Amino acid sequence: MDTRQDWITRANALSPKNDLFISGAFVPAESGDRFDTIAPRDGTVITTVARGQVEDVDRAVRSAASAFDSGVWSRSDPRHRQQVLSAFSDLILEHREELALLESLESGHPIGDALNVDVPTAARTFRWYAEALDKVYDEVAPTPRSAMATISREPLGVIGAVVPWNYPLIITSWKVAPALAAGNSVVLKPAENTNLSALRLAELAHEAGIPAGVFNVVTGLGNEAGQALGRHPLVDKITFTGSPAVGRLFQTYAGESNGKQVALELGGKSPHIVRADVQDLEACATAIAWGIFYNAGQTCHAGSRLLVHESIHDELLAAIIRVGSSLVLGDPLDPATQVSAIVSERQLERVLGYFDVARQENASFAMGGKRITPAEGLESGFFIAPTILDHVDNAGRIGQEEIFGPVLAVSTFSSDAEALALANDSEYGLAASVWTQDITLGHQLARSIRAGTVWINTFDVSDVIVPFGGFKNSGFGRDRSLHALDAYSALKTTWLHLGPDVLS
Known part of the structure; x- marks a missing residue:
């Protein structure tokens, strides 16, 4: 199996075509x-x-x-x-x-x-x-x-x-x-x-x-x-x-x-709705963590908003933190790396700027919230630790704007009607997910969410066989x-x- 050094050696030997x-x-x-x-x-x-x-x-x-x-x-x-x-x-x-x-x-x-x-x-x-x-x-x-x-x-x-x-x-x-x-x-x-x-x-x-x-x-x-x-x-x-x-x-x-x-x-600001009756909380936590931290959150349909029933907030958040903490951050050229770089210094600074916004909006940092150096020799690279912002006001900038980085915004709800209202309270409508044992209610919520793709009890599972696109902005x-x-x-x-x- 190729190692990090193997890929670095290949990268150093590259002479890519670079004209029109x-x-x-x-x-x-x-x-x-x-x-x-x-x-x-x-x-x-x-x-x-x-x-x-x-x-x-x-x-x-x-x-x-x-x-x-x-x-x-x-x-x-x-x-x-x-x-x-x-x-x-x-x-x-x-x-x-x-x-x-x-x-x-x-x-x-x-x-x-x-x-x-x-x-x-x-x-x-x-x-x-x-x-x-x-x-x-x-x-x-x-x-x-x-x-x-x-x-x-x-x-x-x-x-x-x-x-x-x-x-x-x-x-x-x-x-x-x-x-x-x-x-x-x-x-x-x-x-x-x-x-x-x-x-x-x-x-x-x-x-x-x-x-x-x-x-x-x-x-x-x-x-x-x-x-x-x-x-x-x-x-x-x-x-x-x-x-x-x-x-x-x-x-x-x-x-x-x-x-x-x-x-x-x-783009989007895609929500997960997690009801209190979610059947497999660990599977849900894994999907949520991967859905926002994959590709360092630089995914148009990333599940960047978590709307969780207040009764299971603490348990689910702890599970997501466990999964997020287990992901391997490192050099993009290391085959072991699971979460890697932000595409540019400009995008890095943009994401870091939202951490100041989060503090102004009184969100709490449950995880991450800083720039990092994930591997030897990468001190000048563009890396941000996977971040979870809790107690987010869905109407604020953190709840509404597409950050396009490894940042999960967490809010709670007490009823299905409130969850649906929060999910649809966005200028975006690209994707969403619903987590529930009640498949009838899951379908009803999916039909009522204004998004081009809605997953039920999963996230970001797709293929060329189905269309991809959004509603609204x-x-x-x-x-x-x-x-x-x-x-x-x-x-x-x-x-x-x-x-x-x-x-x-």
């Missing part, structure tokens, strides 16, 4: 400008990346539009696209260690999770959409006998995909796989912090047989490359995962340019499932006049 990927080749930004990509584990520079700007986005989009218009991919046989995407999935798995290392270095995600979860999930997503292509049928409408009308799906055109830094490979696959499967061309803009796995992914896609121009990657800053992609008149749809503020900007860009479609997933549109194929398609009606029924 346009028309099937790596090219520098026209300006020649570059920016640093930083390793969260120790704050060092991994490499410099091309700083794509308006002219580079234009080049990528025009390449994508030209490829789309040529029909080399957009009008290819679905079986051909199926074969190519399946080959792409195979290549992702063949390069599993390389992609996992790039992911871990840039995002701070534990190497064990990158290797065993992130890369296989991305590969499975591309394969799943490939396999779906010969199992999705179009429709024939119930017309009069004098006509026949078909309803068919056609690709939209050029898709601009803007993805976040917390799960780069997974979320990229959620957007790019169905978009390519449907026959579109894609311009991907990765987050500023995490570019290297996206660039390697595009190179592997080209190697698998995806034609030049069909899948392009423009690295750059959000207010430059991201805005240019959002405003480009040849982009037919923007799909974005990130903050509500930036999501609103993409709506503005669309409205001020060509009225392109926009699909947004904008968590955005609109859905990633994953067969519904995503429709999201990257346009419906076309073809009405054929047959004339009088000569056989009647």
Whole structure:
């Protein structure tokens, strides 16, 4: 089994591709400008990346539009696209260690999770959409006998995909796989912090047989490359995962340019409702701890609010602290690490700032609440101890704002009606969970919670087979499932006049 030192040695030997990927080749930004990509584990520079700007986005989009218009991919046989995407999935798995290392270095995600979860999930997503292509049928409408009308799906055109830094490979696959499967061309803009796995992914896609121009990657800053992609008149749809503020900007860009479609997933403040009759309190505590401390809490649907019945508050909180204290904090490149780094110094300072807010709001620190140095040689890395804030006012900033760090906010309730009101008292509506032995009541609560996903007696168990997205300020549109194929398609009606029924 590879050790921490093995992974560090591989990281030191890396020479990752760091230019733009346009028309099937790596090219520098026209300006020649570059920016640093930083390793969260120790704050060092991994490499410099091309700083794509308006002219580079234009080049990528025009390449994508030209490829789309040529029909080399957009009008290819679905079986051909199926074969190519399946080959792409195979290549992702063949390069599993390389992609996992790039992911871990840039995002701070534990190497064990990158290797065993992130890369296989991305590969499975591309394969799943490939396999779906010969199992999705179009429709024939119930017309009069004098006509026949078909309803068919056609690709939209050029898709601009803007993805976040917390799960780069997974979320990229959620957007790019169905978009390519449907026959579109894609311009991907990765987050500023995490570019290297996206660039390697595009190179592997080209190697698998995806034609030049069909899948392009423009690295750059959000207010430059991201805005240019959002405003480009040849982009037919923007799909974005990130903050509500930036999501609103993409709506503005669309409205001020060509009225392109926009699909947004904008984070959450997901609650656990734990009733007094929870059957397995230890299992519940384990799910809650992992749900907020996994990936250092940098998960859009992280279970960041615990709403617990007052009668079991002390017992459940003690159990969560036991689980949280047992998790191994360390170097992202250590296979034993379970909770690792915050993605950047900026995000670290943001999370630490909420601890001052917690004190102002009279929340108590049941666990954590400080910056840490988890391993030898990582004194300059970006790490925060898993933190639990008790006696949180759900109406305050700690109860309402997405902290995006390893911070659990705990509040109590005395009735189911109060629990439901607290759960829905949020601008977000991405996910939630209900813990109860009463399955009927659990279903009733699930139906009444305004969230895109509600788990009952579990948390964060999911798959590409089901849609993912939210209500309210968590955005609109859905990633994953067969519904995503429709999201990257346009419906076309073809009405054929047959004339009088000569056989009647």
